[in-house]
Amino acid sequence: MATVTREPIGNLHDKLVVKLTKEDYLSSFETALKQYGKNANVPGFRKGNVPSGMIKKMYGQSVFVDEVLRSANRELENYLKENKPEIFAQPLAIESNDLKFDMNNPAEFDFAFEIGLKPDFEVTPLNKKGAITRYKIAVSDKLVNDEVENISRRAGKVENPETFEKDTDIVYASYEACDAEGNVAEGTAKTEDVVTIDQMPKTLGEQLRAKKAGETIVFKPVEVCTEEELADFMKSALRKDAADTEAANCYYLLTLTKIGRLIPRELNADFFAEAFPNADVTDEAAFRERVKQELEKETERIAKERIQNELFETLVHETPIELPVTFLKAWMKKGGEQVKSDEEVEKEFPSFDHQLRWTLISDKLVRENEIQVSYDEVMEDIKAKVMAYFGLQSADDAPWMDSYMEKMAKEEKTIDETYRRLLFDKLFDKLENVMEVKKEEISEEEFSKLAPAHHHHH
Numbered sequence: 001m002a003t004v005t006r007e008p009i010g011n012l013h014d015k016l017v018v019k020l021t022k023e024d025y026l027s028s029f030e031t032a033l034k035q036y037g038k039n040a041n042v043p044g045f046r047k048g049n050v051p052s053g054m055i056k057k058m059y060g061q062s063v064f065v066d067e068v069l070r071s072a073n074r075e076l077e078n079y080l081k082e083n084k085p086e087i088f089a090q091p092l093a094i095e096s097n098d099l100k101f102d103m104n105n106p107a108e109f110d111f112a113f114e115i116g117l118k119p120d121f122e123v124t125p126l127n128k129k130g131a132i133t134r135y136k137i138a139v140s141d142k143l144v145n146d147e148v149e150n151i152s153r154r155a156g157k158v159e160n161p162e163t164f165e166k167d168t169d170i171v172y173a174s175y176e177a178c179d180a181e182g183n184v185a186e187g188t189a190k191t192e193d194v195v196t197i198d199q200m201p202k203t204l205g206e207q208l209r210a211k212k213a214g215e216t217i218v219f220k221p222v223e224v225c226t227e228e229e230l231a232d233f234m235k236s237a238l239r240k241d242a243a244d245t246e247a248a249n250c251y252y253l254l255t256l257t258k259i260g261r262l263i264p265r266e267l268n269a270d271f272f273a274e275a276f277p278n279a280d281v282t283d284e285a286a287f288r289e290r291v292k293q294e295l296e297k298e299t300e301r302i303a304k305e306r307i308q309n310e311l312f313e314t315l316v317h318e319t320p321i322e323l324p325v326t327f328l329k330a331w332m333k334k335g336g337e338q339v340k341s342d343e344e345v346e347k348e349f350p351s352f353d354h355q356l357r358w359t360l361i362s363d364k365l366v367r368e369n370e371i372q373v374s375y376d377e378v379m380e381d382i383k384a385k386v387m388a389y390f391g392l393q394s395a396d397d398a399p400w401m402d403s404y405m406e407k408m409a410k411e412e413k414t415i416d417e418t419y420r421r422l423l424f425d426k427l428f429d430k431l432e433n434v435m436e437v438k439k440e441e442i443s444e445e446e447f448s449k450l451a452p453a454h455h456h457h458h
Contacts, residue, residue: 002071004079012117012324016091018075022106025071029103032063056103064103072111086118088324089331116327123361125318129436132314134307135450136441137299143444144292151275151291152264159261164209167198170260171208175238178253182218192257193237201229208256217254221247278391299444306450307437308428315431316357323353362427369430373422381418382408 002024009015037055038048045051076091094112158170175191178184197205204224207217225233231242240247265271272281281287332345332352340348365371383405387398395401408414431437 002075004075009114010324010326012119012322013327014085014115014117015094016076016079016113016115018072018079018111018113020068020071020075020109020111022108024075025068026106028071029064029067032067033060036063060103061101065101068101068109072109076111076113085115088116088118088328089335091115092327092330092334114327114330116324116331118360119322121319121321121360121364123315123319123365125314126431126434128314128318130438132307132310132435133438133440134432135303135447136439137303137444137447138441139292139295139299140443143295144288147291147295148267148288149264152267152271153262155265155271155274156263159263160213160258161261162212162259164197164211164259166261168196168262170262171195171197171200172257172260173237174255174257176253176255178218178251180218180251182216182251182253184253191237191239194260195236201225201233204254208254211256213256213258215256217256218251219254220249220251222249276391278393278397303447307432308424311428311431311435312358315361316354319357319361321357321360323356325353328352328356362424365431366423366427369427371423371426371430373419373426377422378415378418379405379409381422382414 001021003019005017005019007015007017033052033056036059037050037052040050040055040059041047042050042054042058080087080091091113092115094114096110096112099109099111100107161169172194173192175193176184176188178188197208200208201224204217204219207219207224211217221230221234221238230248234240234242234244234248238247238252267284267287269282272283272287275281275287276290279290281290329345329349332348333340333342383395383401386401386404387393387395390398392398398404
């Protein structure tokens with residue numbers, strides 16, 4: 001009768017030995033062999049009428065090995081089902097050179113497996129009351145004014161004046177290598193670049209301001225660029241390597257193809273309706289208020305992302321969890337479709353370790369706090385996002401919504417991603433309460449100067 005023994009071989013790392021006697025696999029071997037005989041196609045014999053001796057000679061050894069291995073795996077699975085050790089991934093077979101499979105000499109077999117055990121741990125950072133801050137970014141008048149200007153510029157049109165007047169006027173230029181008089185050799189490559197005049201090297205920009213469309217300038221890059229300007233200009237305008245000193249000392253012909261000037265959209269009812277369709281925004285005050293609301297949503301998203309990242313990193317780095325590192329590295333090496341090298345395992349292990357710790361912590365907290373997300377919540381969230389995308393106020397405005405949601409119900413990837421996002425949102429909300437997160441209002445400028453919300457391995 002088969003037995004399974006277990007012994008520790010490392011930290012949270014055990015060995016299971018499955019011991020098989022002849023009786024554990026012989027009857028199933030004989031049954032499998034008979035079944036093989038019924039289905040075997042051997043030239044010169046009708047199907048099912050091949051002599052059993054011939055079947056055994058032709059296929060017996062491979063069927064024998066299959067049945068021994070199948071019996072060992074069955075005993076291993078039964079042991080895990082009955083004893084329920086909390087393990088990572090799957091047991092890994094320990095290679096052995098002592099196994100001699102011979103159907104003519106059935107014997108006892110020992111199969112060894114290693115398992116990695118999940119640790120018991122406490123999420124101790126939950127006791128850090130008031131140590132983490134959730135920021136609320138104030139949406140200032142300046143932020144609103146800048147965004148209004150950005151929207152009106154994005155919706156604006158480009159005119160082509162004869163001369164430059166503003167720092168934001170656009171330079172459409174071509175560049176060709178030439179001689180000191182501006183003569184371009186036949187077949188010379190031409191590059192083109194489009195930038196605002198205040199983005200040009202300062203000296204070259206000053207020369208350009210007096211030019212009209214169609215006029216030219218002959219220059220050497222080293223003579224019109226400061227050291228700081230040269231590398232970028234060589235790369236973006238001339239498509240040359242920043243270290244190409246020979247090209248930097250050559251003459252180039254700049255031809256001002258045309259001048260562009262961006263004329264922002266006028267703030268009027270037509271523009272408001274385009275910017276926020278279906279929102280009944282008819283005057284500038286309502287437009288600015290709507291811009292402010294959109295900015296508040298975005299700053300809330302950014303602040304939420306920061307607090308969730310900080311909670312995540314705090315829990316991962318400060319929760320003391322012992323892991324069966326030796327087993328996990330062996331599993332990473334041999335557990336996939338392709339065996340990895342030791343170098344690959346060492347390179348990938350830190351991020352694997354980081355994510356594994358979060359999986360253990362989040363699974364424990366979701367279970368202990370009974371956090372759940374229903375299918376209806378998932379579908380409602382998907383629906384709300386679709387409506388927001390199209391600027392719809394009510395499902396009555398979208399007669400196509402039902403058929404669209406039927407289609408989305410079959411999108412397993414979207415449903416799974418939405419489920420996980422909602423689950424973690426609920427978990428992080430719970431963590432904010434448990435850890436008594438402080439709330440603080442902050443300006444956008446102050447927020448941008450905060451240190452990144454994460455820890456580092458030491």
